[in-house]
Amino acid sequence: MKISLFVTCLSDALFPRAAESMTRLLAKYGVKLEFPDIQTCCGQPAFNSGYWDDARTSARTILDAFEDSDFVVAPSGSCTYMIHHYSELFKGDAEYLEKAKALQSKVYEFSQFLVDVMGISDVGAYFPYKVTYHPSCHGSRLLGIKDEPIRLLNGVKGLELVPLPYAEDCCGFGGTFAVKMADISGAMVTEKSDHVLETEAEVLVGLDMACLLNIAGNLRHRGEKVRVMHLAELLYEGVSVHERG
Amino acid sequence: MSAAEKGQTVKERARDALGNDFLRSAVRFTTERLRLGKKLAAEEHGNWDDWRERGRQIRLHTIAHLDYYLNEFAENARANGAHVHFADTAEEAVAISLEIAKHASAKSVVKSKSMVSEELHLNQALDSIGVEAIETDLGEYIIQLANETPSHIIIPAIHKNRHQIAGLLSREAGEDLPADTAVLAGFVRTKLREKFLAADIGMTGCNFAIAETGSMVLFENEGNARMVTTVPKTQITLMGMERIIPSWSDLEVMATLLPRSATGQKLTVYMSGITGPRREQDADGPDQMHIIIIDNGRSLQLGDPEFQELLNCIRCGACLNACPVYRHIGGHAYGGTYSGPIGAVLTPALKKNVAEWDDIANASSLCGACYEACPVKIPLHDMLVYLRRRKVEAGRGNKAETLGMKGFSVVMGNAKRYRNVVRLGKLGQKLVVRNGEIRARIGPLKGWNTYRVTPELPKDSFRDRWSKVEQELYSESAPMNPEVADRLSKLMDQRKNGGHGQ
């Protein structure tokens, strides 16, 4: 059985801890990930901006990388959802269209893979902090990942989960949107941070490093100390600490 | 004149809006009230997704057979005694309206809320032939007195506070009115009651037109649409060509979806079905009824697989209330008749996707809240991407962005190149990183770093670390947890047998 890691370029280059924590956590269950290093980016930045030719070039590396995989798991709901656009992107390319359909049926976001596929909702972690969770738009709305992360967080001992007001509102990232419409995006992320601060949580956790990069960047800009983590990081840290006793 | 016509860009319009604290808090307050109402109403009603799907199917079916149903509607409306007209363009619709007004020797027209009429800029046209056009929806009346355009489909005067409203109405009253809602609304009731009774023509939009009986249906809360269709001698209905539903039975689905999605009401205070002019012995209702069926760019969506569903829209405004961008910039920043996510798509689409090369389609983070809110499941977030793509394909992409995406494609097309670029980035960032962060507002980080700091690239990327991680974790071959292994095998079998796997 071949289970592959779709690292996503953002986690690869900027946040390797998210992907590594995920890898280490899955290893606890004897789930060995394979890492095809011909993968680059899912192509979402180009796709969403309307540059579909450019998106295809990059998307092909993903389709080639995971052609033989039985399962593919990624530390991002947004990049996972991007795979669902591939049938549209490769409508005119029979070979890659076939690969696109195949990949869509076997790619999972991290919490989805852990809860829905592996059947694990308590990883045996201990994490004695006040935590709030931001559900990223693509994962929660478009992939329907709603309960999975909550179940995982509820399974963590010592963790106090506080609801984030207006949690479902977008953080304002939106890829190139944050650059092109910087003022609107800035207003959105400022509001999101306000809500995070309202909870008085010590930790903000999420499933997408892009959104977390955005919110953390704004919190740091405001001099706020809230720790921002990917769920895999939180769980793995919680498991390691617990094991050390 | 709309903001777009003034030559402002989306960014400039957005910046104006973002600097207006009253606007932002008013828009936030209103949209939150409406979206919470919608959420509660949908939950209370139950099976909401089944209803949405039903609504979508009815709309899809009707639009797919629009020539049949629209024709049937026109024939039945005529048989009811109404006069039916067809207009390809806004100009034609205006010309027909003016012709009717002249023949009725009209001095004044009372209007109930109609987004189509906003498309036509009809009030100015009527004014040009000396006919007074009076908006009678309270919000529209306020907007008309302020000489502005609506900023929300459902709540047109969302951006005005009571003091501004009191000022506008005092000018009209010729005396100082207090900024008290009951007093202001009372003044409008009295003032407009005279106008209703004196008007020669009543003009309405049309929420739904029922093909099988030639009836048109209006949803409203104030009663002004009823006034407009009851009191004046001549009535004109402006109707987008896609407003059709086949039957009254189908109206139950629309009546379930529309008010709940718009305001969270189970039904608007009034839902009126008007079937032709007054019957001969009736003592009220119009003597003459005209229905103007308007294309004005709608038919451009027909047969376009990416945009045909746009015609399914029932104009509830739920996507505006759900949209985090709309909440911050309000309706006018969109620069067109329609605002919010639906406006961002509809405005360029009605102009064949090309005439309006405004950047409005870029003013979205593609969060999908509009799709989730839409009672007929229009994938607006996808359509925004299609608009962006069409702009690029037409060679109208932003120059710097086009170059950037070319670079993206070169780098991301090959993992080695990608890896080298990341390494290069680690070297390059040394110039700007301070204490593990980049705060400098330079290059593409200019806007980003106005609101954020950027973390530095770590020493090793994931792929740099992979061989070490792999060796550490997998050198001893621990077997997979049997329960997990079992679940995975079962899933693979399901997939082989045609199951979805997800």
Added chain:
Amino acid sequence: MTNPVQPDEWLKRLEARSRAKQETFMDGIAAKLGRERVRTRPKHPFRGAPDFWKEFQLPIEDRIRQFTANFEAAGGHVVRVKNRAEASTFIVDKASEMSAGSILINDEVELSTLNLASSLPDAIVRSWNEDQDENWRAVASRSDIGIVMADYAAAYTGSLVVTSSPAKGRSVSLLPTVLMAIVPVDRMVTRLGEILVRFDEAGREQLPAGIHFISGPSRSADIENDLTIGVHGPGIVFAILVDDDSDA
């Protein structure tokens, strides 16, 4: 158009123009949809509400409870009386309490048996369209109370339905300050759809010009989200539910 044209002639010209345009309009739609014109009724597999909903029926007492809750939540008033005599008493009491000077009633048998004119000697009580030469819209606009029979009511949305006819003015439920609607409880159904489907069954030729669903007093939230009642239509609305609406 500056020449005086007979209105009929003008309308005929408009109609000829409209009919010609109709063909090109529909042909254009079919062409854009990439097929021939559809000229026979297409099969509509999704007509009306989902099946599970069509089976939804409440017993009468639940209907009344639900109607009352919804109508009151919208700002309307609901009273329940045993018979028409009690309805008459209620109306007379209310009209006196509000010092109503003018009352307009639809010209329906059920309403004439309320004997309002004799019970309210100080008020002017008129029946809709009783005199062909009167401007009835203006009369309605001057009236304090309009009284109508509801043709139907729907519990689930808290709506009553009035339809127009020579004897039943649309203005009566719209222009007066107060609306009183008598709803015999046997006219109350559970869902909107039960009423709507009757219009399909009746067919075009049987439909009245005006069909109005009324679910409370006229309202607006256009000034700073502040709810205002009675902005154009009646601000005070009573639904008078009558258990036994026989003439006895």
